[in-house]
Amino acid sequence: WATMADDVEAILRLKRERNAVILGHNYQTPEIFHGVSDIVGDSLALAREAQTVEADVIVLAGVHFMAETAKLLNPAKTVLIPDLRAGCSLAESITAADVRALKAAHPGVPVVTYVNTSADVKAESDICCTSGNAVRVIESLGVDRVIMIPDEYLARNIAAQTGVEVITWPGHCEVHERFTPFDIEQIRQDHPGVVVLAHPECPPEVVAAADMAGSTAQMQDFVTVEQPARVALITECSMSDNVSAVNPGVEFVRPCNLCPHMKRNTLAAIRAALEHMRHEVTIDPEVADRARAAVERMLAVR
Numbered sequence: 657w658a659t660m661a662d663d664v665e666a667i668l669r670l671k672r673e674r675n676a677v678i679l680g681h682n683y684q685t686p687e688i689f690h691g692v693s694d695i696v697g698d699s700l701a702l703a704r705e706a707q708t709v710e711a712d713v714i715v716l717a718g719v720h721f722m723a724e725t726a727k728l729l730n731p732a733k734t735v736l737i738p739d740l741r742a743g744c745s746l747a748e749s750i751t752a753a754d755v756r757a758l759k760a761a762h763p764g765v766p767v768v769t770y771v772n773t774s775a776d777v778k779a780e781s782d783i784c785c786t787s788g789n790a791v792r793v794i795e796s797l798g799v800d801r802v803i804m805i806p807d808e809y810l811a812r813n814i815a816a817q818t819g820v821e822v823i824t825w826p827g828h829c830e831v832h833e834r835f836t837p838f839d840i841e842q843i844r845q846d847h848p849g850v851v852v853l854a855h856p857e858c859p860p861e862v863v864a865a866a867d868m869a870g871s872t873a874q875m876q877d878f879v880t881v882e883q884p885a886r887v888a889l890i891t892e893c894s895m896s897d898n899v900s901a902v903n904p905g906v907e908f909v910r911p912c913n914l915c916p917h918m919k920r921n922t923l924a925a926i927r928a929a930l931e932h933m934r935h936e937v938t939i940d941p942e943v944a945d946r947a948r949a950a951v952e953r954m955l956a957v958r
């Protein structure tokens with residue numbers, strides 16, 4: 657505890673000295689989420705908020721694609737990621753060359769790219785989306801067919817809500833692909849009356865077995881507004897910790913999987929990032945211009 661308090665104090669001091677802000681994703685551990693982050697949220701909220709940051713330095717307590725998105729939207733600011741190994745199985749599943757091949761195979765079909773991708777992949781795309789706005793993004797295109805990459809399950813879950821045909825890519829989230837409908841059946845048996853919320857990166861049969869599917873922010877809003885007596889969040893483990901801290905009247909059933917990438921962020925790593933101004937995220941300017949256009953098109957969809 658002494659070390660933790662020491663790290664928090666040092667981080668708060670370094671933020672002032674460096675004129676830095678910390679953007680923390682909903683999957684950060686409570687000491688990062690509640691203790692040192694200035695802005696928290698899902699990947700859509702972090703991208704939106706990154707547009708309004710006035711500090712000189714942004715520390716992204718999340719994964720690499722989130723730091724790249726913050727850099728795309730703030731080319732003149734220093735964006736730091738505490739641990740360069742904080743990747744994402746979805747981002748790693750596809751390359752820019754793969755996207756070019758898909759476009760060649762399906763000429764004229766718009767490419768909708770989940771933000772969980774590298775800037776190189778975004779640069780080949782027409783528009784980005786997150787799990788929080790994917791339905792609106794797809795409907796904004798007014799077409800009956802899209803290439804939706806790289807999350808096969810998200811694409812199928814969103815297609816089921818829009819009636820738009822999706823051409824998919826076999827990328828999966830290593831955390832959410834592990835949940836099964838059997839897990840949900842067990843939870844309902846063991847915890848009568850439980851409300852089950854699932855992230856749309858889960859397989860479609862898991863989403864079908866849940867009561868509601870939504871982004872991390874949508875799950876949090878649901879709990880905050882509806883105040884169910886018992887809830888299970890079918891997602892990364894820190895979600896229940898962070899949402900329960902502000903909803904003391906709700907009982908959280910905790911079946912969860914850890915994201916090893918999100919967990920690369922620790923107070924010590926954030927402190928070291930601010931002390932040594934590491935690890936700076938950079939993007940080739942020509943790639944950045946094209947990737948930014950896809951992110952900005954997404955942010956323009958309301």
Ligand code: 13P
Nearest residue numbers: 698699700786787871872
């Ligand atoms: P959200 O956009 O719902 O926060 O999801 C990001 C993510 O990485 C989920 O695994």
Ligand code: SF4
Nearest residue numbers: 744745829830831915
């Ligand atoms: Fe990527 Fe899944 Fe981790 Fe989110 S939870 S960062 S999608 S691996």
